[in-house]
Amino acid sequence: MKTGRVMLVGAVGSGKTTLARVLNKEEAGAVKKTQAMEYSASSIDTPGEYVENPSYYRALFATSLEADAVVFIQDATRNRSIFPPGFAGAFAKPTFGVVTKIDHAQADVDRAREFLKSIGLSGGIHAVSAFTGAGMEDLRKILNWDESFEGR
Ligand SMILES: Nc1nc2c(ncn2[C@@H]2O[C@H](COP(=O)(O)OP(=O)(O)OP(=O)(O)O)[C@@H](O)[C@H]2O)c(=O)[nH]1
Ligand SMILES: [Mg+2]
Structure with a gap:
């Protein structure tokens, strides 16, 4: 089965929007802070505030029903996680992990x-850089990314 649409969940500034753009083979470029759930054919991008504030968890669970998989984003430069233990198990969808910003001088991929x-x-955990493109092709394979969604 192809992954039709992935939902991206992770802390404020962890690189969700940038990752969504690069998955779609758009330029990483300068991205604005995400203010609300943003739907496209290939992704559901969420504001980092939603996972940083437990009162929004229900909104994340409900929205995940419209996705084929949920991808949890951990910034390799951050020395803490905002996810509660076992959090992925609360989502009734296949779940994957992505470590972002592995190009960064302060990145610690093993910690992430x-x-x-x-x-x-x-599912598995995959490490990428949206800036250098490292790991992006492998990530598309792991997610079974449907190329027909690119640019939509
Ligand atoms: N070094 C490096 N920086 C990155 C990478 N991906 C994203 N960033 C930077 O991280 C910052 C946050 O990126 P966003 O994509 O806006 O993060 P977000 O998770 O969508 O943040 P919210 O919308 O606030 O939840 C930006 O300054 C990006 O340029 C990467 O692969 N490497
Ligand atoms: Mg964003």
């Missing part, structure tokens, strides 16, 4: 992987 392991993903 450990954070993601504690949330109980059903």
